Amino acid sequence: MLYSVLGPTLARTPDGTDVAVGGPRVRALLTVLALRAGRTVPVGELVAEVWAGDEPPADAVAALQALVGRLRKALGRERVLSAEGGYRLDARPEDVDARRFERLTTEGAAALGAGDPARAAALLDEALGLWRGSALADLPDRDAEAARWEARRLDARRARLDAALGLGAAPAALPELTSLCAAHPLDEPLQALRIRALRDTGRVAEALVAYESVRRALATRLGTDPSPALRALHAELLAGATAPGPAGPTAPGPAAAPPPEKPVVRGNLRARLTSFVGRDEDIAALQDDLRGARLVTLLGPGGAGKTRLSQEAAERGAADGAWPDGVWVAELAPVTDPEAVVDAVLAAVGARETVLRGAGAEELRQAEDPVDRLVERCAGRRMLLLLDNCEHLVAAAAALAETLLARCPGLRVLATSREPLGVPGEVVRPLGPLPLGMALRLLGERGAAARPGFSVGEGRGAAEEVCRRLDGLPLAIELAAARLRLLSVR
CATH class of the missing domain: 3.40.50.300 (P-loop containing nucleotide triphosphate hydrolases)
Structure with a gap:
């Protein structure tokens, strides 16, 4: 027997035939037992969940026994077992759609993390296809428990959209991303996916506007800055690191050697906007x-x-x-x-x-x-x-x-x-201070960025003195280099 709780509670035979379970209390009982398939649920816990929000009957244990009897009549006596202090649904976790959803989403996320968006998409499509409506629809006091499942559903949708971008399907994913981002304006990973989709469809200006909108929302409503991953994506947009779009016919000409590509590193390392000196x-x-x-x-x-x-x-x-x-x-x-x-x-x-x-x-x-x-x-x-x-x-x-x-x-x-x-x-x-030679090189590079044409050779003695007085600390040297817009090194 298969059980569904990601929507109205259903029981279904292996050949796909729906089983009539009964009234709301019986469906609530089946929901609680299915969520804990294969485990004994104490009588007190069953009473509390089946009659949540209402006053339990005077003889709650007898009332629960009556519901168990009706559920056994629908499913078969051997499927709802009495155990010490409670009852147990004789089922494997895999027989319950919520548990299959958990397994499939975990496998899908792992496939995405391993760089296999096609497998991830297939697993996540199967997982999301198990949903038939609101989670735990027949549970009386469902808000807190259902919210957990809805959050996992959103995680799965987010991962599926990430896989779509990995497969080059940004145009198809963009409408759903736009809708989800409107419903979850402070969900940074989701907003990052929408910005990536805009970038991958060649709409870089819209991607920058979207980032600014998210930044303002986070500052106004939470008093925080965007995450490192979102800021790194913004830096890529500013640097012109857009995905290639479809190209039209071009006139033949000599092929230019492509620039060497930096290996893509998974994770949330932010893009660095300055060179790394020495070390x-x-x-x-x-x-x-x-x-x-x-x-x-x-x-x-x-x-x-x-x-x-x-x-x-x-x-x-x-x-x-x-x-x-x-x-x-x-x-x-x-x-x-x-x-x-x-x-x-x-x-x-x-x-x-x-x-x-x-x-x-x-x-x-x-x-x-x-x-x-x-x-x-x-x-x-x-x-x-x-x-x-x-x-x-x-x-x-x-x-x-x-x-x-x-x-x-x-x-x-x-x-x-x-x-x-x-x-x-x-x-x-x-980590010790920078050696003098390395400190001078850092001062030279950052100084040239602040004042084009600057070289430590124009006042080497003074440059060495600056680096010594700053104890070779990179941050202090970079702050000093920024002053070269207005001051000479001496």
Whole structure:
């Protein structure tokens, strides 16, 4: 027997024949049992859910027994079993559409993460095809539980649209994306997909307008800035990194050699708008550390360039195939509450939780532990998590890193901090100041960007003195270089 709860509750024989289940209470009973297929549900829990919102009858146990009898008559006595303290639906999780939906969406997301959008699209189409209406339609107090399933449905639709873009079907995906983005204006991953679709259809100006609209909405309604992934996409648009559109006939001519393509790195590494100067030995040492340890902390004072160095090392390692499931950056500098660290990392890896309020929300939040959700997202993947700027949240970052490393064997963590995390197995890599030659090169490059034609050779002694007084700190040197618009180096 197959059971459907993603819509009105139904029971169906393997040959596709619908089984008449009975009235609303019987359908509610079947919904509760189907959601926990193969597990015993206590009598008290069944009574609470079947009569939610109403006063249970005086003899609730007898009333429940009567409903069980009616359900057995519809399905067969052997399918609803009595167990110690409750009842159990004799079914496998795979017999229930909600559980098949969970499996298919998990497999679809994994296929998408592995770079196979065609397989992802097929799996996600099958998953979304299981829906016949609102989730848990026959459950009396359905709001909190149904919201969880609707959030997963939105995740699946988002992943399916991502697969469509990966298959080059941006024009077909754009109408649905536009509709979903209007309904979920603060869903950044969804908004990013719409911006990508506009870009891929050659509508770059509209994509920039869409980004600005999202930025304003986030600032006005949440008081936050766009995520690193969204800002990186904006930088690509500004740099003219648009997808090629259909080309018309052109006159024959000499073929120009295509520029070398930078390997695409999965994850949310932001696009860098300036060159990276030196530090090749530090990058090589950091990559060696990551090959031998699962937690590496890059240690240094503020302004030492920890963030930029860690991202360069991560990107180069990913391009070499070290982390096939990508590099994911969680920026902790804006986080002030240690309890919000998990939420920040969830958002960074694209698994931000849906915030629910109202009746049943507290129970749902307890059932949906954010750490468990993060583990579910990372488990089974070979990925690098970059925890940036941990120094003011060391204890919370350390606890989360230790939990993730213990439960996600394919995960490696690179942290940047002004002090070690103190987690067993941690390798600490101190980052010193830039050597003088490298500091002069950085001052020269950033100075030329601020004042075309600038060269450290025009006042080398003064340039060396600037770099020494700034202790070779990259951030300080870049800030000094910006002053060269108005001042000479001396």
